Amino acid sequence: MIEVADLKKIYLLGNVEVAALRGVSLSIQKGEFVGIMGPSGSGKSTLLHQLGLLDTPSGGHILIDSTDVSQLDDDARTWFRLMHLGYVFQDYALVSELTVMENVAIPAIMQGKPLAECYAAATRMLEKVGLGKRLDHLVFELSGGEQQRVSIARALVNTPSIVFADEPCANLDTENSRTVLELFRDVNRELKQTIVMVSHEPWHQSYFDRIIFIRDGVMDEERIESEGKPGGPPGNETG
Amino acid sequence: MENNGGYGVSLYLAVRAIRRGNRSTLTLTILIIALVMVLMNFLGMIISGVVTLYNDQMIDYQYGHVAIEPRDKEIVIADADALVKRLKQIPGITGVSAHTGTAATITNIKNGKLQSKSLTAFNPEDEQSVTKYQMVITDGDYLSKGDTGQILIGTLLAGNEDESQDKLPSLGGIKVGDRVEVAYSNGVVKTYRVKGIYESLGALIDSSAFVTRSEMDSIMHSGDTATEILVRGSSADDAPALKYTIMSYGVEEKVKTWNEKGKGIMGDAISSFTLIKNIMTFVSLIVASVVVFIVTYINIINRKKQIGILKAIGIRKQIIVGSYLIQVLFQCACGILVGILMLNAISFVLTVNKLRFPMGYITPAVDYSSLAVSIVLLCIVSLVSGYIPARQVVNEEILNAMRG
Ligand SMILES: Nc1ncnc2c1ncn2[C@@H]1O[C@H](COP(=O)(O)OP(=O)(O)OP(=O)(O)O)[C@@H](O)[C@H]1O
Ligand SMILES: [Mg+2]
Numbered sequence: 001m002i003e004v005a006d007l008k009k010i011y012l013l014g015n016v017e018v019a020a021l022r023g024v025s026l027s028i029q030k031g032e033f034v035g036i037m038g039p040s041g042s043g044k045s046t047l048l049h050q051l052g053l054l055d056t057p058s059g060g061h062i063l064i065d066s067t068d069v070s071q072l073d074d075d076a077r078t079w080f081r082l083m084h085l086g087y088v089f090q091d092y093a094l095v096s097e098l099t100v101m102e103n104v105a106i107p108a109i110m111q112g113k114p115l116a117e118c119y120a121a122a123t124r125m126l127e128k129v130g131l132g133k134r135l136d137h138l139v140f141e142l143s144g145g146e147q148q149r150v151s152i153a154r155a156l157v158n159t160p161s162i163v164f165a166d167e168p169c170a171n172l173d174t175e176n177s178r179t180v181l182e183l184f185r186d187v188n189r190e191l192k193q194t195i196v197m198v199s200h201e202p203w204h205q206s207y208f209d210r211i212i213f214i215r216d217g218v219m220d221e222e223r224i225e226s227e228g229k230p231g232g233p234p235g236n237e238t239g
Numbered sequence: 240m241e242n243n244g245g246y247g248v249s250l251y252l253a254v255r256a257i258r259r260g261n262r263s264t265l266t267l268t269i270l271i272i273a274l275v276m277v278l279m280n281f282l283g284m285i286i287s288g289v290v291t292l293y294n295d296q297m298i299d300y301q302y303g304h305v306a307i308e309p310r311d312k313e314i315v316i317a318d319a320d321a322l323v324k325r326l327k328q329i330p331g332i333t334g335v336s337a338h339t340g341t342a343a344t345i346t347n348i349k350n351g352k353l354q355s356k357s358l359t360a361f362n363p364e365d366e367q368s369v370t371k372y373q374m375v376i377t378d379g380d381y382l383s384k385g386d387t388g389q390i391l392i393g394t395l396l397a398g399n400e401d402e403s404q405d406k407l408p409s410l411g412g413i414k415v416g417d418r419v420e421v422a423y424s425n426g427v428v429k430t431y432r433v434k435g436i437y438e439s440l441g442a443l444i445d446s447s448a449f450v451t452r453s454e455m456d457s458i459m460h461s462g463d464t465a466t467e468i469l470v471r472g473s474s475a476d477d478a479p480a481l482k483y484t485i486m487s488y489g490v491e492e493k494v495k496t497w498n499e500k501g502k503g504i505m506g507d508a509i510s511s512f513t514l515i516k517n518i519m520t521f522v523s524l525i526v527a528s529v530v531v532f533i534v535t536y537i538n539i540i541n542r543k544k545q546i547g548i549l550k551a552i553g554i555r556k557q558i559i560v561g562s563y564l565i566q567v568l569f570q571c572a573c574g575i576l577v578g579i580l581m582l583n584a585i586s587f588v589l590t591v592n593k594l595r596f597p598m599g600y601i602t603p604a605v606d607y608s609s610l611a612v613s614i615v616l617l618c619i620v621s622l623v624s625g626y627i628p629a630r631q632v633v634n635e636e637i638l639n640a641m642r643g
Contacts, residue, residue, distance in 0.1 A: 054551055054637050075555065082553025093548045093641065097252075097259045107552050109251060112244025138259070154552070 002028040002051060002162065002196075007060035009046050009217075020046040022217040023060070030161070031192040033185065035199055035208035043217040044198040045166050051196060052085055052164040053077045065161055082110055086155030088165035092147040094139045094154075100126065101135040104153045111158060118157075125153040129183055145176030152183055156193070163187075165197040169204070181207045248554065249561030256562065257569055260538075265570065268534045272574025272617065275527040277581050279613040280605070282516045284586060285594070288601035290509060294475065296441040296598050297501045299371045303334070303469035304478040305485060306500055308493040315339075316492055319465035323365070329488055331472050331481060334368025336361050337465035339455050345396070345448060346420040347410040348430070354396060354408055358421065358448050360455030369471045372437050372449070379415030379435035386451045389434040390419060393445035397436050407446050427458050440599030468492075520613065524620050532624035535567060539632045546632055547640030560629045567625030568618065575614050579605075 009021040020043045028034050036044045049055040051062060053069055062069050064084065072080060086107075087093075094103050101122045108118035126132055129149040131142075139147060148168055155163050165184070169177035185207050187193045197208070205211060213220035257265065298304060307326075309316050316322060319337045326335045343358040363382040367373050372391070373381040382391050398409020405411075413419065415433055422428045431450070439445055455461055472481040478496040485494050539546070549559055586603045593600040632640070 049638060078550065078553055078555055081551070085553075087551055089548075089551075089641075093544075093551070095545055095548060097255045097545075102255065106248075106251075106549075106554070110244055110248055110552075110554055110558075 001030045001063075001065055002026075002194075003061075003063040004051070005061045005063075007047070007050055007062065008058045009043070009050060009055070010058040020217055021050065021057070024214075024217070024219055025060075026212060026219065028162075028194065028196060030194055031188070033188040033195045033197070033207065033209045035197055035205060035211045036214060037199055037205070037211055038214035038220065040200070042214045044200075044214050046217075047214060048164055048166050048196065048198050051162075052087060053081050054087075082107060083158070084161045086158065086160035086163040088148070088151050088155050088163065088168045090167045090170045092139075092144070092151045092171075094147055094150055096139050098139070099135065100131060100137050100139065100142065100150050103139065103150055104157050107154060107158050121157050122153070125157050126150070128156075128187075129153045130179075143176075145172050145179060148172060148176070148180055149183065152180065156187060156191075159191065159193075162194045162196060165195065167198050167200070169199070169201065177201070177204075246558065246561050249558050249565055252549075252559075252562040253565035253569070256566055264534065264538070268530065268570045269573040269577060271530045272527060272571055272621070273577035273581055275523045275530075276575055276578025276613065276617065277585070278523040278526075279520045279617075280578075280582055280610055281585065282512070282519055283606050283609045284582065284603045285601070286509065286512045286516060287606045288589075288594070288603040289512075289596055289598075291604060292596065292601045293598050294497070294501070296439060296444060298471075298475055298497050300439050300441060300444045302495075302497040302500045303336070303369045304472045304475060304497055305470040305482050306495050306497070307468040307470065307485070307490065308495065309466070310492050315461070315464035315466055316468060317464055319468065320463050322465075322490070322492070323468060325488070326468070326470060326485065326490075329484060331477070331484060332470055333473065334365070334471040335468060336365035336369040337452070337468045339452060339459070339461045339464065340466045341455070341459055342424050343448075344422040345392075345410065346422070347413055348418045348420055350411050352409070352411040354410060354446075356396065356446065356448055358423075358450060358455075360450050360452045360461070362452050369469045371439070375437045375439050376435045377438045379433065381435055381437075382449065382451055384451065385453070386434065387454050387457065388429075388431055389450070389454075390421070390431040391435050391437060391449040392419075392433055393447050394436050394438040395442060395445040396448060397433075407442060409446075423458055425459060429458060442597045520616075524616055527617055528620040528624040531567060531570070531621045532628065534570075535563060535625040536628040538566075539563060539628050543632055543635070543640050544643040547635070547637050547642075550633070550637050551641060556633045559633050560626065563629040564622060564625055567621050571618055571621040575617060579610070582610075 004024060004026050007021055007024040008019070011018040011020055024047060036047060038044050050057045057070060067080070069077070069080060095106070098106065101119060104122035104125055105118040108121050109115065123132070123135060126135060129152055131146060131149055131153070134142065134146065139150070142150065169180055172180065181204060184195055184197065188195050307316065323335050323337050326332055339360045340357050342355065344353055344355045346353040363384055377394060382389060392413055395407045396409055397413035398405045398411050400412035402411060410419065413433055413436070415436060417433045418430050419433060420428060420430050470481070470485065472478065475497065478498065482494050482496050546559055550556065582605050586605055589603045594603070
């Protein structure tokens with residue numbers, strides 16, 4: 001459960017202030033699969049980074065599972081990310097010196113669980129994303145779609161309360177995008193996993209329980225009202 | 240590996256970074272650290288070789304383990320024979336020999352060349368138990384007890400007919416059987432037959448000359464006196480203990496160990512050597528720290544994105560820094576190991592192809608105590624040089640770091 005009140009983020013570019021978020025208030029329920037959509041530069045990534053404790057907001061409050069995370073110091077935020085949050089990035093963000101299994105296991109290892117247990121959990125997660133046969137491969141031996149599935153397995157290995165994904169399909173073709181989205185939908189349904197995902201592909205909308213539209217750093221209330229049933233995924237053409 | 244989520248994770252990451260990281264960078268870094276190690280210890284190795292050689296020669300040809308000198312304000316040791324006898328009975332003493340020295344001018348009759356030297360008299364039998372002259376006779380024979388009119392000459396004093404081959408001023412090519420004229424300080428001049436020529440390889444030692452005590456007595460009427468008495472014990476290290484044993488037996492003459500005797504001459508040279516060595520060590524350490532700094536810096540800048548990722552998924556900064564420090568320590572340990580191997584290889588090569596110094600051939604020896612010091616210094620310097628860039632990059636904002 002995430003509650004955000006009047007969230008602001010102002011970047012300083014030299015002497016110029018760029019307001020990326022100008023007072024966003026929202027709440028996301030446990031088990032929801034939420035999409036964040038909006039035009040380029042509207043502040044989607046910025047919002048996700050604040051929610052995911054990867055950045056510090058300039059103002060406002062974020063409550064995650066009733067912890068006021070905006071009050072936490074650096075070490076506590078790191079610990080909170082490790083224990084409660086999972087991430088999937090646009091460019092996969094895997095560690096090149098680790099094997100597929102080690103990449104997935106590392107957040108569990110960091111939690112201090114016995115190594116065998118971490119590897120077992122990683123293996124289970126990788127089987128779930130269909131990479132059970134690639135455990136000992138190095139990251140560069142995998143295709144982009146496969147790497148993104150590894151990164152999803154990593155995000156899920158500690159069964160975090162929320163998974164954040166910033167355009168996880170941006171570098172993937174339709175086929176792989178669909179796989180990733182279906183994977184998200186499955187874990188959302190089976191594990192009641194809360195997922196917050198940024199996307200700008202209209203056809204992704206059908207996977208989301210709810211969509212938060214952002215425009216110029218604020219929520220686009222009108223669209224939330226007006227946007228009805230999302231359109232289906234495209235045919236063969238890619239993103 | 241047991242896991243508690245702490246620095247075990249640093250090790251986990253470091254092991255994999257080393258195993259799957261850039262081999263050639265790693266090899267190069269290890270090699271540079273090894274060379275620094277060699278630089279830091281090579282001169283020390285030579286110096287300790289020189290010192291060992293010099294000490295051995297001092298003991299074997301000049302002072303024995305302990306030298307006894309006349310009391311204060313006296314020129315000679317009176318009743319030398321009685322003292323020698325007493326000393327021979329002290330447990331732990333394996334040899335005693337009385338020396339009588341005098342200034343003399345030696346002239347090669349053949350060509351008229353002359354050198355002023357100190358001429359020393361000893362009892363050849365006693366001398367054998369203390370010094371090694373009789374073992375380094377290169378031509379002719381060692382002196383025997385009753386010899387009169389015979390002289391033992393060092394190879395450098397004997398010299399060569401071709402003066403350009405001489406290393407020190409010489410008599411211009413003396414051979415066994417040649418005759419030399421010795422002018423003593425009391426005005427007596429006597430002709431001697433050269434009985435033997437010795438070569439210890441020590442420059443100072445090989446430009447001396449010796450006669451028997453009875454011969455000296457016949458000219459100088461030195462009788463029962465000696466200018467010094469050399470004593471040999473069981474080992475060089477036991478010399479201080481031997482000195483006190485001798486003193487405890489009531490010997491009132493000045494008793495000095497070989498080390499006390501030799502300090503003056505070689506001491507200055509050694510302290511200059513040591514200064515040079517320390518400067519070299521200092522420069523080498525700077526080289527090592529710069530190299531480790533650059534390597535770690537480049538390494539870590541290249542992995543800025545990766546560090547951002549690790550931080551994003553919840554790995555603590557200290558653990559990431561720890562993994563880089565472990566990598567640095569690993570490079571350091573390998574470098575040190577390779578360096579020690581190189582030093583031993585150099586020492587082996589120099590043992591086979593010996594280095595000639597003024598006091599003879601030196602056998603370089605790896606000095607393990609200064610090796611230990613350089614290992615500790617190298618590790619500290621590497622850790623600091625690794626820590627600074629690691630710390631700097633790890634402290635970047637996650638999103639900045641992840642942008643690469
Ligand atoms: N580090 C930064 N420094 C300065 N300005 C920034 C920074 N990051 C983002 N911005 C600005 O904040 C605004 C929102 O950026 P953000 O990345 O959140 O957009 P976005 O909605 O994710 O866009 P896209 O769909 O292109 O990814 C933009 O105007 C951007 O220029
Ligand atoms: Mg974005």
